[in-house]
Amino acid sequence: MAGQSRDVVVEPGPGTDTATGSAAEVLSGYLHQRAAEFLRGLRAHAQGAGTGGQDGTGRGGTAASVDVLRAAARRMNGALFTYRPLLDARWADELRTELSWLAGTLAREYAYAARLERLLSALHRLASGGTSGPEAPGRPAAHPAAPTGAVASRAASGPRERGGLPAGAARAGALLDRQLTLARTRAHSAALRALGSARFHAVADAVAVLASEAPLRPAEADGPASAVLGPLAERTGRQLVEAVAALPLSRAGAPYNADGLSRSLATEVRQDAAWDQVRVLLRLHRYAQEVLGPLAEPDPRLRPAGDALERHRAAAAAAAAAASAAATPRIAPATAYALGVLHADQRHEVEAARFAFGRHWTSTPQGATGC
Amino acid sequence: MAGQSRDVVVEPGPGTDTATGSAAEVLSGYLHQRAAEFLRGLRAHAQGAGTGGQDGTGRGGTAASVDVLRAAARRMNGALFTYRPLLDARWADELRTELSWLAGTLAREYAYAARLERLLSALHRLASGGTSGPEAPGRPAAHPAAPTGAVASRAASGPRERGGLPAGAARAGALLDRQLTLARTRAHSAALRALGSARFHAVADAVAVLASEAPLRPAEADGPASAVLGPLAERTGRQLVEAVAALPLSRAGAPYNADGLSRSLATEVRQDAAWDQVRVLLRLHRYAQEVLGPLAEPDPRLRPAGDALERHRAAAAAAAAAASAAATPRIAPATAYALGVLHADQRHEVEAARFAFGRHWTSTPQGATGC
Numbered sequence: 001m002a003g004q005s006r007d008v009v010v011e012p013g014p015g016t017d018t019a020t021g022s023a024a025e026v027l028s029g030y031l032h033q034r035a036a037e038f039l040r041g042l043r044a045h046a047q048g049a050g051t052g053g054q055d056g057t058g059r060g061g062t063a064a065s066v067d068v069l070r071a072a073a074r075r076m077n078g079a080l081f082t083y084r085p086l087l088d089a090r091w092a093d094e095l096r097t098e099l100s101w102l103a104g105t106l107a108r109e110y111a112y113a114a115r116l117e118r119l120l121s122a123l124h125r126l127a128s129g130g131t132s133g134p135e136a137p138g139r140p141a142a143h144p145a146a147p148t149g150a151v152a153s154r155a156a157s158g159p160r161e162r163g164g165l166p167a168g169a170a171r172a173g174a175l176l177d178r179q180l181t182l183a184r185t186r187a188h189s190a191a192l193r194a195l196g197s198a199r200f201h202a203v204a205d206a207v208a209v210l211a212s213e214a215p216l217r218p219a220e221a222d223g224p225a226s227a228v229l230g231p232l233a234e235r236t237g238r239q240l241v242e243a244v245a246a247l248p249l250s251r252a253g254a255p256y257n258a259d260g261l262s263r264s265l266a267t268e269v270r271q272d273a274a275w276d277q278v279r280v281l282l283r284l285h286r287y288a289q290e291v292l293g294p295l296a297e298p299d300p301r302l303r304p305a306g307d308a309l310e311r312h313r314a315a316a317a318a319a320a321a322a323a324s325a326a327a328t329p330r331i332a333p334a335t336a337y338a339l340g341v342l343h344a345d346q347r348h349e350v351e352a353a354r355f356a357f358g359r360h361w362t363s364t365p366q367g368a369t370g371c
Numbered sequence: 372m373a374g375q376s377r378d379v380v381v382e383p384g385p386g387t388d389t390a391t392g393s394a395a396e397v398l399s400g401y402l403h404q405r406a407a408e409f410l411r412g413l414r415a416h417a418q419g420a421g422t423g424g425q426d427g428t429g430r431g432g433t434a435a436s437v438d439v440l441r442a443a444a445r446r447m448n449g450a451l452f453t454y455r456p457l458l459d460a461r462w463a464d465e466l467r468t469e470l471s472w473l474a475g476t477l478a479r480e481y482a483y484a485a486r487l488e489r490l491l492s493a494l495h496r497l498a499s500g501g502t503s504g505p506e507a508p509g510r511p512a513a514h515p516a517a518p519t520g521a522v523a524s525r526a527a528s529g530p531r532e533r534g535g536l537p538a539g540a541a542r543a544g545a546l547l548d549r550q551l552t553l554a555r556t557r558a559h560s561a562a563l564r565a566l567g568s569a570r571f572h573a574v575a576d577a578v579a580v581l582a583s584e585a586p587l588r589p590a591e592a593d594g595p596a597s598a599v600l601g602p603l604a605e606r607t608g609r610q611l612v613e614a615v616a617a618l619p620l621s622r623a624g625a626p627y628n629a630d631g632l633s634r635s636l637a638t639e640v641r642q643d644a645a646w647d648q649v650r651v652l653l654r655l656h657r658y659a660q661e662v663l664g665p666l667a668e669p670d671p672r673l674r675p676a677g678d679a680l681e682r683h684r685a686a687a688a689a690a691a692a693a694a695s696a697a698a699t700p701r702i703a704p705a706t707a708y709a710l711g712v713l714h715a716d717q718r719h720e721v722e723a724a725r726f727a728f729g730r731h732w733t734s735t736p737q738g739a740t741g742c
Contacts, residue, residue, distance in 0.1 A: 126715075256719070256723030267499075333704050337710055340709060340712040340714070341715045343711070343715075348719050352627030
């Protein structure tokens with residue numbers, strides 16, 4: 001999904017020897033690089049917004065620079081979270097608040113676009129005639145010998161379904177398009193306002209300071225990187241492990257396990273929050289490991305497990321958008337029906353994402369490259 | 372699900388030594404027993420219908436005798452299918468047609484009841500508040516630290532969902548109750564008419580003949596059971612294996628595999644037929660093995676794989692009933708929405724049943740008892 005799992009590859013910076021440097025050198029080196037990326041993204045965004053160009057993906061040329069801004073903001077935020085004891089605490093907390101605000105504001109427009117894309121593609125899949133479907137060619141499935149009972153009655157109700165769902169799906173798609181495009185437009189305006197605000201300029205100033213000099217606490221940060229940064233990174237890792245342990249993972253680990261996943265649409269919001277909490281902690285853990293660089297033990301689970309949780313979030317939000325659209329007054333029953341199918345379909349994607357997360361998470365931590 | 376997978380345990384009959392007897396002895400012994408069961412079920416049904424009594428499950432007292440009738444009819448049908456070359460072919464084909472008609476007519480009433488039960492229980496699960504849900508007690512899930520972005524917006528749309536689905540679900544349940552109870556009542560009347568018809572009395576007469584003397588072809592049936600029956604049973608087994616091979620099993624074997632399962636509601640009828648064909652062949656194979664008795668190699672996969680396909684059929688029929696109810700004129704959008712959710716939920720059960728079938732089928736054929 002565009003805008004959901006796009007991410008910027010972080011190269012270890014030159015001139016910072018994580019293996020032998022002090023914690024202060026490693027941490028401020030990481031923060032310097034992220035701050036420099038942020039400022040580059042900011043310049044590119046200002047230029048892109050001026051020309052209004054499009055990149056190859058059809059998204060606005062500013063989309064790529066917004067990605068850079070967001071990725072840098074999230075990584076600075078993560079480093080400030082895990083390594084807070086080495087920094088001026090009040091300064092770190094204030095900057096984290098502002099970076100969260102900025103990343104959230106910038107993310108919203110693209111999240112709405114991705115959500116619409118996800119929902120329309122699911123509607124298309126659900127309603128498509130499927131002549132190019134996955135059935136093996138030449139199969140006799142369409143003409144089974146003597147279908148009995150329920151099969152015959154299903155075949156009889158087939159044309160109604162074939163006619164009914166596409167009609168409702170088209171109207172549901174149009175409704176979602178109107179609602180999510182409106183939300184996206186508003187988010188776009190809000191992001192533009194944010195980027196022109198005094199609040200944003202204060203963030204940019206603080207990041208510019210960070211690009212030259214992070215406010216470290218020398219007494220804490222002057223030890224060797226491995227001895228000082230390692231235990232702090234481990235603490236974030238433990239928080240992640242504890243949050244994962246609270247998930248119904250053994251139950252989600254069995255596919256199609258209705259009991260384990262409680263496919264109750266009424267309780268889904270409460271359940272989703274716990275999984276989303278893990279998503280956030282997993283990202284913080286990944287950024288904490290990035291700071292450590294070669295000092296970190298590589299964990300090939302992190303990326304696929306994180307991707308599964310990004311899909312989890314996207315599908316849960318899409319299901320909620322379908323439910324929300326169904327509450328629109330005076331819609332046709334066929335539209336509501338298609339939205340109901342869509343809601344359940346996206347909850348199914350939520351369940352699939354939980355299963356995928358469980359599989360990645362319980363795989364061998366230090367596995368081969370094929371993981 | 373009541374009425375779907377209920378089945379009668381078949382005891383090997385006394386006096387037929389399958390290991391040393393001729394094919395004629397073994398086959399006619401099996402047919403005699405099934406015919407006797409059929410006639411016993413018929414007498415019990417006549418008495419039950421007279422008293423109108425209820426059995427312990429709350430179903431009519433006649434339900435148990437209808438089960439006996441159906442099970443015996445299906446098994447005779449299966450034996451006539453597989454071992455047809457040993458029998459008067461025209462007689463076997465005619466009796467099979469009549470037994471299929473009878474079993475189908477008797478099954479319908481209970482199938483509608485089971486379908487309604489399945490749909491109402493799914494609606495209850497989907498709409499329930501879930502205070503006794505599967506979430507571990509004492510989890511902080513309901514109060515996650517600082518939910519961001521999509522989580523916060525989902526939480527905001529929560530109350531609407533909580534209020535909306537139960538209301539729609541109640542109305543959808545009432546609609547399904549009306550429609551399926553009407554269908555059930557009609558099926559009940561049709562079954563009563565069938566049991567009083569001249570056509571039924573002709574079937575009963577034919578079965579009574581079978582209870583004393585099956586019309587075997589001596590030239591073919593006089594060889595040893597293992598040499599004569601074995602190859603015929605293998606032929607049915609091969610038909611099953613070929614039908615399974617045509618299923619997209621490797622794709623269904625990966626859980627939540629949208630590509631493999633084509634979660635297109637428009638093509639579902641075509642797909643379902645191939646799986647239902649396997650269900651029928653698997654049952655025929657199981658009955659062919661029953662005739663062989665101790666000559667058959669026990670295959671512990673057959674029962675769980677067959678149960679999965681019974682669930683497949685029940686869920687597919689339930690999904691179709693939800694879709695059919697949604698086509699009712701002038702229903703409220705909330706009702707249609709709940710029916711859409713229900714349809715997709717039951718298609719999810721279809722997918723789960725395919726996955727379960729694949730797991731059972733690809734497990735070691737001659738496994739331990741734990742299979």
